[in-house]
Each structure stands twice: as C-alpha cells, then as structure tokens.
Amino acid sequence: MITENKSDLELVRDFHRVWHPCTQHKDFETTPPILVERAEGIYLYDRQGNRYMDVIASWWVNLFGHNHPRLNEALTRQLEKMAHVMFAGITHQPAIDLADSLVALSPPELEKVFFSDNGSTAVEVALKMSLQYWQEKGKTQKEQFAYLKGGYHGETLGALSVCGLEIFRNKFEKVLASHLPVEGPDCFRCPYGLQRESCNAECFEPMEKALSENSDTIAGVIVEPLVQGAAGMMMYPPVYLKKLQTACESLAIHMIFDEIAVAFGRTGSMFVCGAHDLRPTFLCLSKGITSGYLPLSATLTTDEIYSAFYGETRKLFIHSHSYSANPLACAVANETLKLLTENNFLESLKPKIAALKEYGKQFDSMEGEFRQTGMIAALELTKKKKERFAAEKRVGYQIFLEGLKRGLFLRPLGDVVYFIPPLVITEDEIGVMLNTAHDCIDAILK
Numbered sequence: 004m005i006t007e008n009k010s011d012l013e014l015v016r017d018f019h020r021v022w023h024p025c026t027q028h029k030d031f032e033t034t035p036p037i038l039v040e041r042a043e044g045i046y047l048y049d050r051q052g053n054r055y056m057d058v059i060a061s062w063w064v065n066l067f068g069h070n071h072p073r074l075n076e077a078l079t080r081q082l083e084k085m086a087h088v089m090f091a092g093i094t095h096q097p098a099i100d101l102a103d104s105l106v107a108l109s110p111p112e113l114e115k116v117f118f119s120d121n122g123s124t125a126v127e128v129a130l131k132m133s134l135q136y137w138q139e140k141g142k143t144q145k146e147q148f149a150y151l152k153g154g155y156h157g158e159t160l161g162a163l164s165v166c167g168l169e170i171f172r173n174k175f176e177k178v179l180a181s182h183l184p185v186e187g188p189d190c191f192r193c194p195y196g197l198q199r200e201s202c203n204a205e206c207f208e209p210m211e212k213a214l215s216e217n218s219d220t221i222a223g224v225i226v227e228p229l230v231q232g233a234a235g236m237m238m239y240p241p242v243y244l245k246k247l248q249t250a251c252e253s254l255a256i257h258m259i260f261d262e263i264a265v266a267f268g269r270t271g272s273m274f275v276c277g278a279h280d281l282r283p284t285f286l287c288l289s290k291g292i293t294s295g296y297l298p299l300s301a302t303l304t305t306d307e308i309y310s311a312f313y314g315e316t317r318k319l320f321i322h323s324h325s326y327s328a329n330p331l332a333c334a335v336a337n338e339t340l341k342l343l344t345e346n347n348f349l350e351s352l353k354p355k356i357a358a359l360k361e362y363g364k365q366f367d368s369m370e371g372e373f374r375q376t377g378m379i380a381a382l383e384l385t386k387k388k389k390e391r392f393a394a395e396k397r398v399g400y401q402i403f404l405e406g407l408k409r410g411l412f413l414r415p416l417g418d419v420v421y422f423i424p425p426l427v428i429t430e431d432e433i434g435v436m437l438n439t440a441h442d443c444i445d446a447i448l449k
C-alpha cells in the first residue's frame with residue numbers, strides 16, 4: 004500500500020524539518036512516514052485513503068478507538084469552560100473528579116494522586132517522592148533503587164537510570180545516577196527450566212539477595228508488573244510480585260509499580276495491583292489514561308508517604324510542570340474511566356482475550372513463542388536470538404514494511420512482533436490482525 008508518497012510535498016517538508024522519536028531518518032529516504040490524515044476506531048487513514056489497522060494502539064495509549072464520540076464530547080465540553088490553568092494554588096473539578104476515581108479504582112492503600120503529563124515523569128515523581136520520604140524520616144542513606152535488567156520506565160535521565168535495557172542507556176551511561184540492576188524473570192528462556200504457568204518464581208532469588216543485602220541503602224524497587232514491554236513483551240507470573248511484596252514489606256523498601264503500559268484494562272483488569280491483591284507504595288499511570296487523546300499521567304501513593312511531606316514549609320515536594328493536571332486531559336480521562344467501568348466493559352474483554360489466544364495458536368508451529376497476558380500478545384520469533392535475527396538483518400523492520408503493504412501498522416521490537424490493539428477491536432478483527440501478521444512473517448522468513 005505504499006504509494007508515491009515521496010513526491011508528496013508535505014513529506015519533503017517533514018524530511019527537512021522534523022526529527023521523529025526512535026527513528027533512523029535515513030530509512031525515510033526509501034520509506035517515508037505514513038502521513039496520517041484521519042483516524043477512526045482502530046484504523047488510521049493516509050492521504051491516499053489507504054487504511055492501516057492500529058495494531059499497537061498508537062504505542063499503548065488508544066483504548067477506545069480514534070475519534071470516539073464520547074471522548075470528543077467530553078473534550079469539547081471542557082474546552083468551552085477552560086483549556087488550561089496552572090495547578091499550584093489553583094484546582095479544578097476535572098482533576099478533583101479524576102483523583103477521586105483513581106483512588107476508588109486502585110488498591111485501598113493508595114490515597115493520594117500527584118498529576119504530571121507523561122509516563123517518564125510519573126516515574127521521576129515516584130523516585131523523587133521515595134527519596135525525599137526517606138530523608139524526611141532521617142534514613143538519608145536510602146538513596147538507591149533496585150530495578151530489573153529487562154525493565155523500562157521511560158527515557159528522561161532519571162527514569163533512564165532505572166532502565167535495564169542497554170540499547171536505551173549505553174550512550175548516556177556516564178551521566179546516569181548509579182542504581183542497582185537485578186537479574187529478573189526470563190520465562191521464555193527460563194534458566195531454571197520451569198514454566199511460567201506452574202513455577203513458584205524461583206527466579207526471584209537474585210532480587211531477594213539484592214534487597215536483603217542492600218536494604219539499608221535501597222529506597223525502593225521499581226518494576227513493570229507482569230509484562231516487561233520494551234524488553235520484548237517479556238511476561239512473568241504474579242507470584243514474582245507476591246514475593247517482591249513480601250520482601251519489600253519486611254525490609255522497609257518502597258515498591259514502585261510502573262503500570263504505565265499495563266493499566267486501564269490492558270491485562271483484562273483495571274490495574275494489575277488490584278487484580279492480584281498487591282499493595283505498591285507508588286503506582287505510576289499514564290498511556291491509556293486519556294485513551295490516547297492528550298498527555299497526562301498520575302503517580303498514586305499512600306497516606307504514609309504523603310504525611311511525611313505534610314507540615315513545615317521545608318518539607319514540601321518540589322516538582323512542578325506547566326501542564327500538570329491539564330483540565331482538558333483530566334476531562335477526557337474522566338470519560339475514559341466511565342467507559343472502562345460502565346456496562347461491564349472489562350468483562351466484555353473476555354471473549355476478545357480468548358480470540359487472541361485462539362488465533363494465536365496458528366503460531367504454535369513456529370520455533371519461537373506466542374505469549375499473551377490479557378489484551379497483550381507477542382510473538383517472539385526465535386529462541387536463538389543472536390544467530391538468526393542479528394540486528395543487521397532488521398527482521399522486525401522488514402515485517403513492519405510487509406505489514407504496511409497489507410494494511411497493518413505493526414512495530415516489532417527486534418524479533419518480537421507484538422499486538423496491543425485498541426480494546427474495542429472485535430473478535431473478527433483480531434482474526435484479521437493475527438492472520439495478516441502471519442502472512443507478513445511468512446513472507447519475510449521464507
């Protein structure tokens with residue numbers, strides 16, 4: 004479906020002026036970006052009228068489809084009243100409503116909501132709150148964070164300092180604060196030879212050791228619960244998180260859940276922590292919170308943390324952003340939460356989750372692994388990573404190009420092809436998505 008975009012004046016202007024995220028611009032010499040003109044439901048439409056299924060929900064964010072009438076209406080209703088106002092010394096109804104709803108939907112211990120405007124910042128806020136908490140408590144030596152070697156928490160320097168993935172860190176290593184990387188779960192290549200469905204998270208051992216040996220200096224531990232997204236949709240069982248909770252509670256270590264990708268129905272429940280009876284000290288949220296409409300994020304925490312900042316002026320938490328709790332974003336988030344909680348919406352995901360599983364069976368004959376957590380599915384193409392799919396071969400990029408030809412907007416992570424469509428995708432469309440992806444992969448791997 005790639006047409007003669009190259010001659011398109013807008014794309015020439017884009018090429019000369021715009022620097023896109025995570026993009027090797029030289030690729031645009033042969034394959035320019037898709038100039039999306041409108042989007043509707045789960046589809047993106049380019050200028051020539053070509054249609055692409057938004058298989059990755061525009062990087063996890065889009066839950067209810069593009070151009071949703073109710074979200075549009077919530078936005079315009081708020082727009083008529085107020086677009087933006089600063090959030091220090093001022094408050095507004097959309098933010099109050101949203102804070103109330105987030106607290107009501109999350110585990111009972113989480114009582115306070117701090118708003119910011121992107122996922123990385125929600126993480127920065129949790130890290131800073133944790134550090135300051137220990138300072139206020141006189142435990143000034145608690146200054147480092149444990150994180151998983153497959154963990155991803157955003158790309159600003161603070162968030163990057165607790166990212167375990169070399170590809171994001173290596174150019175900046177020298178300026179990153181030094182924290183404590185810990186070997187985490189790798190169920191597909193389990194070193195203990197166990198299955199994620201039946202194991203007892205034996206791989207918690209290195210974390211247990213790291214936390215108990217360093218509990219005097221560790222402020223907190225940060226994890227992506229159940230799915231390590233950027234690492235290649237590495238999925239691991241909740242028992243790991245149970246063990247983490249037990250360790251954190253006994254060692255006075257904050258447990259920071261980065262649910263930026265997995266919250267708001269993505270795994271089939273509102274939040275991973277709530278669904279598995281886990282009690283994080285901090286819960287970082289963003290991505291799906293406005294269903295892909297506007298930037299917004301929130302860091303939830305406990306009264307225990309909040310109270311350490313309460314009182315004298317010198318204790319205040321200094322972290323401010325111009326667009327904190329933007330009223331338009333909060334209004335759309337409130338409507339998103341309504342959509343997620345009414346008419347048994349989460350229940351209605353069950354047949355879709357089953358359809359992902361069913362259509363996923365067609366990949367069983369491949370040598371890799373098809374895995375799934377709720378509405379997240381991923382196909383890792385081989386166990387022998389380095390040999391067959393060396394980075395130079397760019398298998399993921401080839402599959403991406405093949406997808407475009409067939410009307411799928413895929414964005415493989417190396418040799419992991421993943422599927423996180425808007426939650427409103429139908430069972431039939433799930434079939435089309437996985438069948439077409441299979442064709443793309445066949446075409447490339449042949």
Ligand SMILES: *Cc1c(COP(=O)(O)O)cnc(C)c1O
Nearest residue numbers: 121122123155156157261263264
């Ligand atoms: C996307 C993501 C972030 C960063 O969010 P941004 O809004 O892109 O800064 C952090 N953690 C996880 C798990 C994510 O998926």
